[in-house]
Amino acid sequence: MAEKKEYKVIGTRPIRHDGVDKVTGRAIYGADFQITGLLHGRVLRSPHAHARIVSIDTSRAEAYPGVKGVVTAQDLPAAEDKIADLGEGAVSLKYLCDNILASDKALYKGHAIAAVAATNPHIAEEACELIDVEYEVLPPVLEVRQAMEPDAPILHENLRTSSLGETGDKPSNVASHLQHKKGDIDKGFDEADVIIEREFVTGTVHQGYIEPHNATALYNPDGQLTVWCSTQGAFTVREQLAEILQYPISKIKVVPLEIGGGFGGKINVYIKPVAALLAKKTGKPVKVLMNRADVFEGTGPTPASYITIKMGATNEGKITAAQTSLVFEAGAYPGSPVGAGAMCVFAPYNIENVVIDGYDVVVNKPKTAPYRAPGATNAAFGTETVVDELAEKLNIDPLEIRLMNGAKEGDRRADGPVHPRIGFIETLEAAKEHPHYDSPNGKKYHGRGIASGFWFNIGLESSVTINVNPDGTVNLVEGSTDIGGTRASIAMQAAEVLGIPAESVNPTVVDTNSIGYTAVTGGSRTTYATGYAAYEAAQDVVKQMKERAAKLWDVDEDNIQFTDGEFSSINGKEEQISFRDLSARLGETGGPVIGRATMNPAGAGGAFATHVVDVEVDVETGKVEILRYTATQDAGKAIHPSYVEGQIQGGVVQGIGWALNEEYIYNDEGEMTNASFLDYRMPTCLDLPMIDAVIVEVPNPGHPYGVRGVGEVPIVPPPAAIANAIYDAVGIRMTELPMSPDRLLKAMGKI
Amino acid sequence: MPVVAIPALIRNLTDGEESVTVEGATIREVINNLDNLYPGTKTKLCEDDRIRPGIGVYVNGILTKVGMHEPVEEDTELHFLPAISGGIVGSS
Numbered sequence: 001m002a003e004k005k006e007y008k009v010i011g012t013r014p015i016r017h018d019g020v021d022k023v024t025g026r027a028i029y030g031a032d033f034q035i036t037g038l039l040h041g042r043v044l045r046s047p048h049a050h051a052r053i054v055s056i057d058t059s060r061a062e063a064y065p066g067v068k069g070v071v072t073a074q075d076l077p078a079a080e081d082k083i084a085d086l087g088e089g090a091v092s093l094k095y096l097c098d099n100i101l102a103s104d105k106a107l108y109k110g111h112a113i114a115a116v117a118a119t120n121p122h123i124a125e126e127a128c129e130l131i132d133v134e135y136e137v138l139p140p141v142l143e144v145r146q147a148m149e150p151d152a153p154i155l156h157e158n159l160r161t162s163s164l165g166e167t168g169d170k171p172s173n174v175a176s177h178l179q180h181k182k183g184d185i186d187k188g189f190d191e192a193d194v195i196i197e198r199e200f201v202t203g204t205v206h207q208g209y210i211e212p213h214n215a216t217a218l219y220n221p222d223g224q225l226t227v228w229c230s231t232q233g234a235f236t237v238r239e240q241l242a243e244i245l246q247y248p249i250s251k252i253k254v255v256p257l258e259i260g261g262g263f264g265g266k267i268n269v270y271i272k273p274v275a276a277l278l279a280k281k282t283g284k285p286v287k288v289l290m291n292r293a294d295v296f297e298g299t300g301p302t303p304a305s306y307i308t309i310k311m312g313a314t315n316e317g318k319i320t321a322a323q324t325s326l327v328f329e330a331g332a333y334p335g336s337p338v339g340a341g342a343m344c345v346f347a348p349y350n351i352e353n354v355v356i357d358g359y360d361v362v363v364n365k366p367k368t369a370p371y372r373a374p375g376a377t378n379a380a381f382g383t384e385t386v387v388d389e390l391a392e393k394l395n396i397d398p399l400e401i402r403l404m405n406g407a408k409e410g411d412r413r414a415d416g417p418v419h420p421r422i423g424f425i426e427t428l429e430a431a432k433e434h435p436h437y438d439s440p441n442g443k444k445y446h447g448r449g450i451a452s453g454f455w456f457n458i459g460l461e462s463s464v465t466i467n468v469n470p471d472g473t474v475n476l477v478e479g480s481t482d483i484g485g486t487r488a489s490i491a492m493q494a495a496e497v498l499g500i501p502a503e504s505v506n507p508t509v510v511d512t513n514s515i516g517y518t519a520v521t522g523g524s525r526t527t528y529a530t531g532y533a534a535y536e537a538a539q540d541v542v543k544q545m546k547e548r549a550a551k552l553w554d555v556d557e558d559n560i561q562f563t564d565g566e567f568s569s570i571n572g573k574e575e576q577i578s579f580r581d582l583s584a585r586l587g588e589t590g591g592p593v594i595g596r597a598t599m600n601p602a603g604a605g606g607a608f609a610t611h612v613v614d615v616e617v618d619v620e621t622g623k624v625e626i627l628r629y630t631a632t633q634d635a636g637k638a639i640h641p642s643y644v645e646g647q648i649q650g651g652v653v654q655g656i657g658w659a660l661n662e663e664y665i666y667n668d669e670g671e672m673t674n675a676s677f678l679d680y681r682m683p684t685c686l687d688l689p690m691i692d693a694v695i696v697e698v699p700n701p702g703h704p705y706g707v708r709g710v711g712e713v714p715i716v717p718p719p720a721a722i723a724n725a726i727y728d729a730v731g732i733r734m735t736e737l738p739m740s741p742d743r744l745l746k747a748m749g750k751i
Numbered sequence: 752m753p754v755v756a757i758p759a760l761i762r763n764l765t766d767g768e769e770s771v772t773v774e775g776a777t778i779r780e781v782i783n784n785l786d787n788l789y790p791g792t793k794t795k796l797c798e799d800d801r802i803r804p805g806i807g808v809y810v811n812g813i814l815t816k817v818g819m820h821e822p823v824e825e826d827t828e829l830h831f832l833p834a835i836s837g838g839i840v841g842s843s
Binding site: 091162163164165166176177178179180181182338339340342343355415416417418420458459600602603 | 756758759760761762769794795796803804805806809811812813814816828830832833834
């Protein structure tokens, strides 16, 4: 069991190792990448949200001067209707391929239809206009309730509802149904004195990473495919390419370049296989870049959803029953995060009687992709609003009702597993003790809201090697792409073991040929799992270095101890040597030392957060101003507190955008009408106060330093916290996201 | 004996039982023995003698990647939940 203790490196705030390259503009991103003979690719996208592709004629484009190649779905290997094995993520290969280049149907506006490689990007773009596509336009279905109607347009004729081994007998847009049950729901509601039942709707929201997707591909004459790209996981790109292209995984090398944000949206591939197809067809390296409209319309946002929540409590505040139906948009192909939403929806509370139903529904929008705690924010918007309403009806402080019902170690979640040591109660107590919670808040149209959130976090595979340099520094080689400062947080864990400064560790993120398998930077896993691998690799270094010291002093290695960066003999010879000095003597004691570790750690531990927000509502315009925001979160152990605070602040800001402004706005034809950052309104620093991030540390027993993942849970509470604050300000319960000025004015009866 | 939490959608096959104790030293043995006790359960959980795509097996609350070969112990608790991988979250 990890315990709180003093560290030399852990918990400090060194400058990030990649900082200089990034602030001086020298870091190489995908758009910067150059290679001799480079061609430029451009993708032709469907103008229709739902259409049968009757024919594609590429002859005029192929004849256009400067064009070197054109590809369509015909250039993809025939996709049998089989399950593609992507490690744990099993998906239909046909769906996977059709999302790269549509074969028979265009299922959303922006769906990739064909692609051109040319000598410059402008020629490629012009040539796309010369591709003649005949469509049979079909009516689109854009919303889950509409998609579930018996007479709704069907996206996939072969899709049947799957329900744990049962398969429906007719075509449906409902890809799957899941259910969790605990206790006796009728008994639970019978025991309740107050029951609240509400419906919630959330909009389609994009991750909004600043750097668009990019890929450069090259086929060598020997068949080796190399792809340079921005990704959250080089190995998952390699796996997806192998499946989509039906190409040997050993012949694919993926080189991750720097990444300008991902938040889950850079796990699935879009243009990487297209770049590879164009490279194969032309025999040249081909670079494909997306623009912002491509990103909005051609990559996966997080799903819109329709949610019902029913909860009951006794007059004393004990929640006795909870029931929900979570209906999530999958986008064009099955696979929304409704499963994760179902795991999280009531996880903060210890409730005896629960029923959770989840539905994964296809609609004519881009196939959804993960976004920071996928599914949990949608779910918490419902739960945390209803908990707030229960507290109000029962005249109980909203923090107190959460403290009364909050989940603790040993409590069983509705989906089955038992919570290990968790820190939910501690986040509530931290919020309660924070000066914000008791500060005055009585002005007209000002309101305060609180909400909590849960994300389960994951482990998965990580590999690290550590090479010892003669000057006592080490080179740390890892496969986790660094999105949020993980070079530093991983290096610091190795440095702590080795008794050297963080600056003496040189972390490098390498390609798929240069390190053992490493899963994506996602699931809040990197500082936890790759950090754990760095810890173990450093332990391996220490073990080998002990052997060298023993050789040096001609003693048994069992008599060598290592403390605070010093090796010493404990058999009375009084020998001592620092890590640095021993590093200089590796040549005479046996040669280089390389520590290695590969991990699949099992104890990620769950993350909880509790947020307090003050708002002011302008009742004339409907604008909501965030006045003050405090976020408490259990980080287990903050390796680099600045980056934990940064993750909390970033998650809160994205949650505020989701709550107040961000959404895909569609017209009746299924065209997104706001596919630019001017019209898709993300918050900027001018919209927000400083977010006060309060780190709570309840060590995770599943990690040697107690680390829990921190990146995702901070996005979970904001929409509900802000909705509760709006209610406190103007007495209106908002149940639809975003709570934009027009919706708020409508709710207040002003328009 | 290991305890199997029965997914809500197949409790009709287990006389409504939420969890049952089943003998077995691996997940495969447990599922086979569960199917002997409650016929039809294996076909709901498995396809071609593998865990169905989209289902994750949790051993004492921890997602296993080993699947049917995973050893289980006397007091192991098994859950069958929607599969999840690094940020890729599938539905059931």
